Amino acid sequence: MISRYTGHAANERTFLAWMRTALAILAFGGVLTKFDLLPRLVAARQDAGAPRPHGYFLVISRRVYFQNSILNSSILFFEKYSRNSIAH
Numbered sequence: 001m002i003s004r005y006t007g008h009a010a011n012e013r014t015f016l017a018w019m020r021t022a023l024a025i026l027a028f029g030g031v032l033t034k035f036d037l038l039p040r041l042v043a044a045r046q047d048a049g050a051p052r053p054h055g056y057f058l059v060i061s062r063r064v065y066f067q068n069s070i071l072n073s074s075i076l077f078f079e080k081y082s083r084n085s086i087a088h
Contacts, residue, residue, distance in 0.1 A: 011077075018073060019070065019073070022073075026067065026070070029059055029062055032059055033056070033063070038059050039056065
């Protein structure tokens with residue numbers, strides 16, 4: 001049996017919960033981008049002739065932010081809790 005297994009299992013469950021949440025938010029951003037929902041909502045609030053300053057930039061910047069968050073948290077998790085460090 002691995003020593004300190006309960007602590008490791010709790011950390012892994014927390015990590016997986018954060019990953020699940022990040023993927024859900026990322027999927028929601030993908031739906032907004034795919035169906036052009038955010039630009040339509042912004043345009044509906046503004047006049048038809050007014051320029052839409054935010055639109056795709058907000059969707060893309062949020063998507064990039066969450067992708068980087070997922071990547072960084074994965075790297076940190078696997079560096080800290082690799083099999084070699086758990087066994088000792």
